[in-house]
């Protein structure tokens with residue numbers, strides 16, 4: 482990298498500097514500061530930071546450290562052309578590059594990622610709250626040696642390191658701290674981007690597609706296929722015979738063995754009715770989409786989850802794959818070969834260490850766009866939380882009914898999407914739950 486690089490600072494786009502008597506206000510949608518007693522020369526430098534890249538001096542550096550979220554750091558070449566820039570992503574982001582000791586070896590962090598952001602290639606890491614941009618191809622070439630590790634060189638590496646993109650070898654090899662070693666790249670990225678605080682992206686119920694793409698319906702239309710009407714249980718009779726709530730909670734546990742006698746169709750019907758039926762459809766007040774009410778809760782009352790019972794052994798229900806219509810409380814047979822059913826159940830057996838398949842396994846899919854139509858940043862995290870509350874509802878109802886429940890943590894979403902005839906970008910499996918008769 483060109484050794485003649487110099488650091489520069491500038492305010493990010495949209496910053497205003499407003500002198501007001503003894504107070505200087507530095508304002509932006511992201512953060513606002515009121516500074517007292519700024520000497521005239523420093524105040525002039527603050528004005529220049531709007532739209533100009535300014536050379537640093539210790540006094541301006543100190544002030545800019547206070548204004549950190551509003552400042553973009555640059556490295557420029559001898560002709561004042563920007564080589565790289567670092568933008569802060571949050572109000573709490575700091576960026577303080579310091580020279581790396583001579584002889585330090587550096588390597589690209591396994592959490593570094595490059596992606597297209599607003600049409601530009603950027604580098605980010607869930608370990609930092611800044612975004613780095615190379616302004617020339619030379620920068621990307623400079624990155625090439627970093628996968629294997631090399632001696633640190635100059636200000637560019639100091640900037641990459643302060644941006645959380647490098648690992649250092651301080652003498653005993655490249656070694657991440659134990660807490661970091663136990664994070665996978667995708668988990669840390671997902672965690673940092675699906676909560677507030679570590680990014681500046683639009684977040685929450687922002688309805689990004691309102692007026693552009695219609696919302697998905699509250700209830701998925703059942704697929705074409707043979708329909709099996711399910712009996713609705715009498716809830717008064719159910720509450721007469723149910724154990725007390727505390728007994729259900731205290732007795733709930735996972736059971737991975739099944740009784741001699743198979744599960745019955747009326748038990749499957751009661752289980753589905755008590756867990757997942759639509760209690761009512763509502764044009765909920767103030768919501769620009771149709772919501773529904775069901776026994777388990779769901780973020781935004783969106784109810785993105787669908788249930789597909791895979792029946793292996795059930796009195797009154799033919800083995801096969803079904804879709805549950807929670808509004809009509811009925812099943813529709815999905816055309817699939819016995820080998821497909823066997824493969825999905827085989828995965829479930831190995832996930833739970835079972836010698837024998839459960840009587841019924843529910844593949845739980847999400848209709849992802851139901852949530853992403855409304856939410857930015859947290860849609861998929863909300864799906865997984867919805868799976869959690871559905872699991873618990875299934876556990877509790879199964880326990881109350883004296884059945885054998887067990888949740889599963891993994892399944893092959895691609896396989897089930899293929900078997901169920903789904904476009905995996907639109908709907909695919911996010912959970913699996915096994916149910917059977919209880920051994921006596």
Ligand SMILES: Cc1cc2nc3c(=O)[nH]c(=O)nc-3n(C[C@H](O)[C@H](O)[C@H](O)COP(=O)(O)O)c2cc1C
Pocket residue numbers: 733734735736737832833834872887888889890891
């Ligand atoms: C999200 C989640 C994933 C799970 N995944 C599996 C699994 O893949 N295999 C399995 O045998 N049990 C699985 N279980 C069941 C747990 O092992 C079980 O809940 C835990 O050991 C506590 O035991 P208990 O349910 O009997 O109280 C899972 C449970 C949950 C909530």
